[in-house]
Amino acid sequence: MKSDFIMQPPHPETEWSACTGYSESAVFIEPIIDVSLRDASICTGPDHRYYLTGTTDGSSVQVWTSADLKSWTGPAAVWSLEQDGTWQKESTSPTGISAPEIRYVKGTFWVTYGLTQGGTGLLKSLSASVMGPYEDMGKMTADGQDASLFEDEDGAVYWVYSNGKIARMNEDMTGLAEIPRMVEVQPWRVAGREDHPSYIRNLQVGDYGAFLYKRDGYYYMFCADALERMGSDAVDTFVAVSQSIYGPYSRRYLALPHGGQMTLFDGPEDRLYASFTGCGSYSPVEHYPSVVAMTLEGPGFIRPTKEVILEKGAVGSLKPVADFPIRDPHISTGPDGTYYMTGTSDEPHRNFWDRNNQLHLWRSKDLKEWHHVAKVWDLSENGTWENNMYKNPCLWAPEMIYLYGTFWITYSLQGGGTGMIKSVSGHAEGPYIDMGRMTNTDIDSSLFLDEDGEVYFVWQDGKIARMKKDMTGFAEDPRKLLCSDGQRVGYEGAFIVKYKGKYILGAAEWSGDKRVDGTYDLMYATSENVYGPYTPRRLAVPHGGHGTMFIDRDGRLLSTFFGNDRTAPFRTRPGIVLLRAEEDEQGLCIAPCCE
The missing domain is CATH 2.115.10.20 (Glycosyl hydrolase domain; family 43)
Structure with a gap:
């Protein structure tokens, strides 16, 4: 893998820069639970169990639990907007819970979430168990949705949300210690290999679902966005990379086809996985949660492993008829x-x-x-x-x-x-x-x-x-x-x-x-x-x-x-x-x- 991936636009035919790879034994991705769910979020707990949540009925935060990412129990409703909500009900327009996400930070579980009419909030488990009970930490932002927590190696915790906004939190996690700033990416302006005009204008990783991950000194900012690949309704997961949390960030690139809003977590055998919901009619698991094994091919470059097929139809599973280059x-x-x-x-x-x-x-x-x-x-x-x-x-x-x-x-x-x-x-x-x-x-x-x-x-x-x-x-x-x-x-x-x-x-x-x-x-x-x-x-x-x-x-x-x-x-x-x-x-x- 060439380390300059995030700096220079690769030719799309080159295998080292491919997003999807070919394997004779690859199989179609499958749902992990038989429940329609959007914005799937999975985290690994201190007990080496896995916890899943996402957008369900909009009225509660529901959690599923697994020891192996295959067999799941649940759901368990750990927080209810009607019974436990406070400031969330102040709006005169109907509201709902959107894209809840579970994170384990500072010795306990936290649930970040957004409201359908805008605004983000945070819940803290008082028992150190994912089942709670949860304390309402209040409103974090009046704008945006799709909130997430990121804990850096120095112990600082950041509020990450919407289309790539980020702010350091105060010590007691009751609010933000600074004004949120937007992560900006660099466009590629190379003749013959151009970013879509809207991305050159916006300089953003994506449209929603921000999630931050760090490995080997690189920060990976993920967001979901619709690229209209194949002229379809696919919503893909994009990522931009930086060696500083605030940037500058690299040009964004597609990291997970049809992935939409996702989270990364460490799974069995210390492998890296992404939660996957399947956004678009080409996805084999449209709006059903699944997991995809991911691989870091080198500094700044992440992609799915070759084990899964992420696009349904005759072309998604197509195999070569010969092994000579053409x-x-x-x-x-x-x-x-x-x-x-x-x-x-x-x-x-x-x-x-x-x-x-x-x-x-x-x-x-x-x-x-x-x-x-x-x-x-x-x-x-x-x-x-x-x-x-x-x-x-x-x-x-x-x-x-x-x-x-x-x-x-x-x-x-x-x-x-x-x-x-x-x-x-x-x-x-x-x-x-x-x-x-x-x-x-x-x-x-x-x-x-x-x-x-x-x-x-x-x-x-x-x-x-x-x-x-x-x-x-x-x-x-x-x-x-x-x-x-x-x-x-x-x-x-x-x-x-x-x-x-x-x-x-x-x-x-x-x-x-x-x-x-x-x-x-x-x-x-x-x-x-x-x-x-x-x-x-x-x-x-x-x-x-x-x-x-x-x-x-x-x-x-x-x-x-x-x-x-x-x-x-x-x-x-x-x-x-x-x-x-x-x-x-x-x-x-x-x-x-x-x-």
């Missing part, structure tokens, strides 16, 4: 039914995406077992115009198609420009000849053969031009395919496939942060005509990015996958996603499904 994979079918895969790759098992100049092919009879065919093109050996454009050209995103009795491969160059090669033997392994430059700029080129025999060159963000019959260039001026609402379908990786009588235009787009914490998704739009108009774009494959759709020998629609964001199920390995395509009121609805 980006932008493309699969097509040869005349004998053999499947061929190509993509951005270099010498097998080498991972140099910014220096690769080779084009490799793999073949399969069943889409499961893949075998390397050959290196069919090498710019250093076969390149012509490419070497005139760039001193050390880098080859990206090749795609293969069989037409006119032979194989054709389009490709692009890092920095712009697309080309095409043709097999002169009629075989996939070539040899190939250079058909020349197709475009002077742009990347991610593809060929589409329509049912009437016309061939189209499709590239970048939906640009298209019909090819000449001899495939030496364009037979018409290029045009740009747009959705009916004026949007592009995506910003790169455009392709067209025809299925169930509809033209499907696909392309890659980032949702949320661009090339940082967002998701690299495969979007699509459909039309009755190759030139459109196309329907408004929709999400086809979360994390699918520059994958491409293809039709297998059984007539099924599938998509390639390689993983290019921090929350993908794996990164830079070939995957295949089975798709279902059904008519709905918006046209053809395409989504992943399980085989």
